[in-house]
Amino acid sequence: MSEYLTELFNLTGKVALLTGAGGHIVGELSSALARVGCKVAVADVRLHKASGIADQIAAGGGDALPVELDVTSLESWRSVLRDVTAKYGRIDILLNGAGINAPTPFLEITEQEWERIFRTNLTGTMFGCQVIGQHMLANLSGSIINISSASAGPPLSKAFAYSASKAAVANLTQNVAREFAPGNVRVNTLRPGFFPTEWNLKNFITEDRRAAILGHTPMRRFGQPAELVGAVLWLASDAAGFVTGAEICVDGGFLAMTI
Numbered sequence: 668m669s670e671y672l673t674e675l676f677n678l679t680g681k682v683a684l685l686t687g688a689g690g691h692i693v694g695e696l697s698s699a700l701a702r703v704g705c706k707v708a709v710a711d712v713r714l715h716k717a718s719g720i721a722d723q724i725a726a727g728g729g730d731a732l733p734v735e736l737d738v739t740s741l742e743s744w745r746s747v748l749r750d751v752t753a754k755y756g757r758i759d760i761l762l763n764g765a766g767i768n769a770p771t772p773f774l775e776i777t778e779q780e781w782e783r784i785f786r787t788n789l790t791g792t793m794f795g796c797q798v799i800g801q802h803m804l805a806n807l808s809g810s811i812i813n814i815s816s817a818s819a820g821p822p823l824s825k826a827f828a829y830s831a832s833k834a835a836v837a838n839l840t841q842n843v844a845r846e847f848a849p850g851n852v853r854v855n856t857l858r859p860g861f862f863p864t865e866w867n868l869k870n871f872i873t874e875d876r877r878a879a880i881l882g883h884t885p886m887r888r889f890g891q892p893a894e895l896v897g898a899v900l901w902l903a904s905d906a907a908g909f910v911t912g913a914e915i916c917v918d919g920g921f922l923a924m925t926i
Contacts, residue, residue: 676904679704682755683903684747684799686738686791687765689716691864694723695892696762696899701729703900705760708751710736712765738765738791744798752802760903761799762812763792768829770870781828788832789839796843796854804850810903811847813840815858815914817921825871837914844912853911855902860918862890885920 683700687693689711701707701724709724709731711717717733724731732754737743751758767787769780792813803809815837817823822830837856844854861880863872872880881887898915901907916922 675906676703676900678760678900678904680706681759681903682706682708682751682757683760683762684708684710684751684758685762685764686710686736686795688720689713690764692859692862692892692895693762693764694720696764696895697731698724698727698729699893699896699899700760700903701731702727706730706732706755708732708734708747708755708758710734710747710765712737736765738763738794739786741794741798744794748798748802757806758799758802759808760810760812761795761803762814762899763795764814765791766814766829766833768826768867768871770825771827772825773827776827784828785832785835788829789835792836793839796839800843800847800852800854803852804847807851809852810907811843811852811854812899812902813837813854813856815840815856817858817860817916817918819858825876840914841912848911853902853907855907855910855912856914857895857898857902858914858916858918858922859895860884860890860916860921862892862895883921883924884918885924888919890917890919 683705685693685697688697688709697707697709709717709721714735721731721733734747734750736747813836816833818826818830819833819837840854840856898917
């Protein structure tokens with residue numbers, strides 16, 4: 668049984684690039700991919716954060732390369748592609764995890780804030796799909812995992828630009844999946860429910876809001892980052908070889924709940 672599972676989900680020697688990897692959730696996913704044998708490029712606009720995660724991976728015996736990446740810059744993406752392929756030769760897995768949010772009331776959202784959130788969450792994802800996707804298509808192999816959100820629809824209150832941008836990411840994923848399928852590059856969306864970070868807890872989740880979220884979540888709790896790992900390993904592996912354009916929900920039943 669263990670040999671069968673190992674073969675089915677085998678990622679040993681694969682090269683994974685994860686953006687926003689200096690953060691708590693994508694940092695956890697970076698470590699998980701390293702633990703199953705991937706060589707991991709830990710990318711973040713905050714190089715010191717990426718280096719911290721890479722050091723943790725190395726301390727556990729993994730192979731990790733910290734890289735500075737501004738997902739809103741096409742040239743930054745090209746530079747990271749050069750750096751990662753110079754060290755590892757190729758990129759097999761891309762997880763577009765970089766994202767930002769803001770709790771600004773709708774009538775107070777500025778053009779600058781709206782564009783900043785869309786440029787990071789949507790344009791940054793598009794650039795990754797373009798630059799790394801082209802590399803994967805040349806290799807006739809690859810898995811791209813984009814990150815949507817439970818707020819993509821119906822939208823979440825207090826997250827206007829974020830919700831709209833994540834809805835667009837889900838649509839973009841389906842479009843790119845269709846385009847890349849003939850080249851054996853799969854593109855899917857991971858749609859997490861509520862996995863609050865320290866920033867979320869400080870800026871978004873009041874006691875009333877916590878009660879509302881958990882009251883709408885059948886499992887009556889928040890998710891833990893480790894609970895996203897299984898879906899990511901599956902989507903990255905050949906076990907999901909016929910899965911593309913899909914949206915995988917990991918949300919404790921949030922989207923199944925009405926009254």
